[in-house]
Amino acid sequence: MPPSSGTPSGQPPSGTPGTPPVHAEGHWARYNAGQGDREPRETLRRALDLAGRETGRTAVDLGCGAGRETRALLDGGWRVHAYDSEPTMLSATDRTHPALTAHLLGFEQITELPPADLVYAGYALPYQSRASFDRLWTLIRAALRPGGLVAVDLFGVHDAWAGTPGMTFLTAAEATALATGLTVEHWHEEDEVGPAFGGPKHWHVFELIARV
Ligand SMILES: C[S@@+](CC[C@H](N)C(=O)[O-])C[C@H]1O[C@@H](n2cnc3c(N)ncnc32)[C@H](O)[C@@H]1O
Structure with missing residues (x-):
């Protein structure tokens, strides 16, 4: 599967397929x-198709990483x-873009989100405890404006990690x-071995796009 369309196979070579190297330095x-x-x-591209072309609306990118989706x-x-929470965040984006506000914060530190027409989180929300996840999901739901979309990748219990x-x-x-209480616009479950930088691993991923 190509890095652009599904699992984040651009993982660094540290770690093994059965162990996420997320706690390794750097x-x-x-x-x-x-x-x-x-x-x-792909999940962002689908969400953008569903959202239409009106400009000037507000999006939230949670766990934006290098910011490829932020840039789009x-x-x-x-x-x-x-x-x-990573200081090198947005390295693939123009950080001085006037429409961009960067928040160097862990999910656990976010206390509110701005009112949003789209909340996107690509391969990011699983990297927090369940208590933090549930708290942040409540904030996401509260932030969504009428007609707004939430588009996320979630990890399932069959995942190797x-x-x-x-x-x-x-x-x-x-x-x-x-x-x-939302309208599900897209749902896809991947439950199979696929590429990762540390070698093939079993990915169990849910793509969910839903509208208020
Ligand atoms: C797999 S990367 C995905 C990055 C980007 N969304 C993408 O699709 O390429 C996960 C991102 O979540 C961030 N992250 C991981 N745990 C986090 C946490 N607890 N709070 C905030 N960000 C976190 C990492 O710094 C990283 O940029």
Whole structure:
């Protein structure tokens, strides 16, 4: 699977397929440096198609990393609030863009999100405890304006990394329950071996796009 269309196979070579190297020193800086000029991820492209072309709306990019998707949002005329705990965040983006507000914050530190027409989180929300995940999901739901979209990648319990302390892995029922009261616009479950930088691993990923 190409890095642009699914699993984040641009992972650095540290770690093994069965162990996410997220706690290794400099892990996310190396990851972000490897993102380069790839195409925006599929989940974001779907969300942008669903959102239409009106400009000047507000998007939130949670765990923005190098900012490839942030850049696509800016190019599409969105005002973007990008969040990440990694100091090298937004290295693939014009950090001085007037429509960009960067927030160097861990998910655990976010106390509110701006009112938003789109909340996007690509391969990022699983990298926090379940308690933090649930708290942030409440903030995401509260931030969405009427007609707004939430577009996220979530990890499932069959993933090779399931059980890693400090991460969140959901059953399909738990993932679908997140969209209770919303209109599900897109749902895809991947439950198979696929590429990762540390070698092939079993990915269990839910793509969820839902509208208020
Ligand atoms: C797999 S990368 C995805 C980056 C980008 N969204 C993409 O699709 O390429 C995960 C990102 O989440 C960030 N991250 C991980 N844990 C985090 C946390 N607890 N709070 C905030 N950001 C976090 C990392 O710094 C990293 O940039």
